[in-house]
Amino acid sequence: MKTRVLAMMAALSACVPQATTTATETETGTEATGTATTAEAPTTGAPAQCETFPPYRIDVQAEPNGLYYRADEQRLYIADDDDNRVLVRDEDGEIEVFADIPNPSGDPGSDGLGDLDFAADGTLYLPRFGFGMPGLGAIFRVAPGGTPEALAGVDAEWRRVGLDYDDARGLLYVATYSRDADDVYTGWIASVDPVAGVETMIVGGLAKPLGIAVLGDTLFVGDQARRQLFKLDLKAAAPALTLVSDEFESLDLMETTADGALLVLSYDTANSTGRVYRVTQDGAISTVAEGDWEPRGIAFDGVGRIFVSARDTQQIVVVPAC
Template sequence: MRFSPALSPALLRTTRLALVSCGLIALLAGCGGDDVTAVPQRIAVSASPNGIAVRAADGALFITDDQTNGVLSSPDGHTFSHYATVPVVAGQANSLSQLSFADAGTLMIERFGFGTASAVFGITGVDAITPLSGPDPARRRLGLISIGSNRLLSTWFVKSGSTPPQGGLSLITYDPNAHTAVERDLLSGLGKPVGVAVSGDTVYVSDQANNTIVKSSLSALLGGSQAVAPSATLVQINSPDLMAVDASGTLYTKCNTTGLCRIAPDGTIRVLANDFQDARGVAVDARRHQLYAIDRAGSTSGTSYVRIFPLN
């Protein structure tokens, strides 16, 4: 931009400052029409969080906590307290994965399990938690999403020693009364699938081992007789993690070492923020036009945050 010589030095400085500020806000919050409209809030949490979910009815937030091996809840997105404890596995570190609200308001959660003790649980209220019998405990589980009718999509991988991980996406169909479940593989040939999101008939899976986000037709997968390879790659992206998707089909996930990115349906990538310690779970609150993202501390002495990005 060229400045008129008629402008005073003070006005020039003010104009330049405004342009620089808009440039910074555009990177983090979107000047000129991006979907993020303000600088994000940063809420400190006394936890080691990973997964996050928002209850659509009232906007309450739920996060996993590896310090207590439990779930914390917050009615206002700022103050978190105990909600439920997931059974601990003796001799294993605590590692809880994604959260997802299912039929009748049940909160579903996965335990990673380190190759021997993964599990899926349903939480119907404070400290009312029940495991589902049936899913393979040898699968290290990370992503989880409800697709209705007592059905879940679960990402997982298996690993032996130093061999590369091999993973896939499965359908878990469960009986909420008997707490039993049947698991059927939908996608195969992935490395370390982490996040999963569904937009319309498209299911997206982030493959952290291969630095990709792949996509397939959900109806085709559900109607198939056996697991298949993903039909296409949406985008190559470094270090994708858990994912969320908004009403426009835009995905949100970790990118690079310290970033949080949005990926448009055409594969265009934009960095929303590049100052995360470790971006983990993300959740979209469509009713309140907000994006929530976990910023996990890199050490036990650090502070973790829930970060809130207002959306158009």
């Protein structure tokens, strides 16, 4: 899970029916042309209360996608799509390479990297997107020293962007989808046992799931193409999708908070506006931040800063968590 012991340490010390969706795909961007319809921004409640500051941008000289802030280290980990690397940035602004992820295509932009998540033992997990090209889709385990290893038992042609490691169950939950020759997306949620090397579909009925997050026994997933946020009960013998909201326009990656809420990324294509929403487990939605950026990845420092990857800018936007 994204907000676990690592984040808490710093805080304490300071199925829907299957339907076809046709779309044009970048890595995480979708311009839907099928069953999905344009939605208004969600009706939101009052923003959270915290110490605010003027939003600012960090220049990373990379194409950031997935992000993860390790509060115990006070460092931000960054998936770099430009060069298939994981970078790490400290609070002084120094950036170094943490891991080089293999790119069999020879063109890093054709492989792509997705979300980042750490297990409690310091192991980093991330997917290589692959665009459905034979042999390019993968999930990597990166040791604390930065050595990457592809997980066994993972289908190399499936597309994956969002994942979340569940320490309680020892499983990765992965937002997974395929795209056929007619540009129709078919999506599902999979679990991956990184030790046994087994990938298992948990529930289908999605189009293009991206963001995914575990909160206790509840798994949340956002379907970008259908603009819907779902949850499912991991304790159920046959988990089923329950709709949380269908008011978002275009969902991307998401993050959890220590008080049991979600930070969800969305992009208003009509107004070229990116937004961060806070979603509680009972479905209450509030707007945390918005701006002239197209969001991709998100991280939370567990205190007051939210980091958002801004597409095609080589920058990370930093906004207050209220």
